[in-house]
Amino acid sequence: MIRARRQSRKIRVGSVEIGGGAPIAIQSMTTTKTDDVQATLIQAHALATQGADIVRVAVPHPGDAAALPVIVREAGVPIVADIHFSYRLALMALEAGVAGLRLNPGNIRDPKQIAIVVAEAAERGVPIRVGVNAGSLDKRLLAKHGGSTPEALVESALHEVRILEDEGFTAIKISVKHQNVPQMIDAYRLLAEAVDYPLHLGVTEAGPPPYGTLKSAIGIGTLLAEGIGDTLRVSLTADPVEEVKVAKQILQTLGLRRTTFDLVACPSCGRAELDVIDLTRQVQERLEKMNLPPIQIAVMGCEVNGPGEARDADVGIAAGPGRGLLFSRGRQIGWVPADRMVDALLDEAVKVATENAAVEQAATEITESATTVWTTGSEAKLV
Numbered sequence: 216m217i218r219a220r221r222q223s224r225k226i227r228v229g230s231v232e233i234g235g236g237a238p239i240a241i242q243s244m245t246t247t248k249t250d251d252v253q254a255t256l257i258q259a260h261a262l263a264t265q266g267a268d269i270v271r272v273a274v275p276h277p278g279d280a281a282a283l284p285v286i287v288r289e290a291g292v293p294i295v296a297d298i299h300f301s302y303r304l305a306l307m308a309l310e311a312g313v314a315g316l317r318l319n320p321g322n323i324r325d326p327k328q329i330a331i332v333v334a335e336a337a338e339r340g341v342p343i344r345v346g347v348n349a350g351s352l353d354k355r356l357l358a359k360h361g362g363s364t365p366e367a368l369v370e371s372a373l374h375e376v377r378i379l380e381d382e383g384f385t386a387i388k389i390s391v392k393h394q395n396v397p398q399m400i401d402a403y404r405l406l407a408e409a410v411d412y413p414l415h416l417g418v419t420e421a422g423p424p425p426y427g428t429l430k431s432a433i434g435i436g437t438l439l440a441e442g443i444g445d446t447l448r449v450s451l452t453a454d455p456v457e458e459v460k461v462a463k464q465i466l467q468t469l470g471l472r473r474t475t476f477d478l479v480a481c482p483s484c485g486r487a488e489l490d491v492i493d494l495t496r497q498v499q500e501r502l503e504k505m506n507l508p509p510i511q512i513a514v515m516g517c518e519v520n521g522p523g524e525a526r527d528a529d530v531g532i533a534a535g536p537g538r539g540l541l542f543s544r545g546r547q548i549g550w551v552p553a554d555r556m557v558d559a560l561l562d563e564a565v566k567v568a569t570e571n572a573a574v575e576q577a578a579t580e581i582t583e584s585a586t587t588v589w590t591t592g593s594e595a596k597l598v
């Protein structure tokens with residue numbers, strides 16, 4: 216069973232709410248040089264189109280900070296600036312209108328400079344993520360805890376948080392990332408007990424797919440199933456668009472957010488009368504390019520055990536020799552010849568996904584108008 220979400224404070228990263236019961240936000244990070252405005256915007260758009268709610272960019276040099284005003288204005292998604300050591304870069308990012316900072320105040324060091332940055336962030340309503348990684352813990356903590364233990368990560372994060380709190384700043388979210396998944400899980404569990412700030416989940420340096428995908432799914436997924444986590448970034452040594460796809464699948468698999476397709480497919484066996492693996496690959500490749508509203512699609516390999524799952528999905532096909540039986544919303548639509556199976560399944564998927572999205576939209580509008588009626592005190596009463 217998925218546990219109830221941990222109660223956390225709510226902060227805002229631009230238009231995106233984090234924590235306090237808000238939907239779990241998906242983040243990713245550009246891999247471009249930020250001062251290459253065009254390349255960064257192309258990647259930010261690609262991430263947003265794929266479903267990233269927030270995009271982070273690295274700001275190691277003044278040229279990167281100078282590029283931020285255009286990126287912030289044209290990205291179409293809240294931009295977080297990732298800054299280390301330099302309070303001047305942090306101020307430039309804030310002046311550029313970033314929606315968030317990822318910054319550890321401890322590595323700015325000078326208390327006066329920290330105070331200036333924090334005051335500016337508070338003035339602009341910009342939150343700060345304190346982000347501690349196993350690889351960058353200071354020597355004192357490593358010695359005290361005997362390595363990059365969960366306790367060391369949490370102590371480091373809380374030290375950074377206290378610096379912000381001492382300035383009266385509480386629009387904070389925290390990450391304690393580790394490349395070792397059990398240690399990462401324990402660190403977040405400890406942190407979740409210690410504070411009520413929203414938590415940004417991630418396995419750092421997870422590596423390329425499929426290894427990084429699996430590490431992230433296990434680490435992030437375990438915590439989310441325990442109710443811990445308010446936003447996440449899957450870190451992959453790959454095109455960051457892949458990070459967003461994996462993040463969406465993690466949330467969807469746990470039933471926490473439905474944003475994409477769910478492809479149910481049988482593993483195939485000796486009973487299959489056609490190449491189920493190839494059929495599923497064709498469906499998957501087409502689905503990944505379609506950007507459909509959420510829908511469950513089943514691809515089953517025979518007429519014996521296939522119809523049950525095909526019937527349970529939004530749309531499904533139970534493939535047999537030379538033909539497949541197409542289902543839509545549990546109803547049997549009819550037989551489709553083998554060379555038309557993929558097209559017929561996806562045509563039906565587009566129809567059903569569009570209808571599903573329209574129903575959801577209508578439900579949202581009804582909920583919003585009911586809220587408006589109650590909050591504005593209109594005479595119209597809903598029962």
Ligand code: SF4
Pocket residue numbers: 481482483484485486487515516517518519520521
């Ligand atoms: S659905 Fe049919 S082909 Fe697929 S695994 Fe089950 S029995 Fe085998």
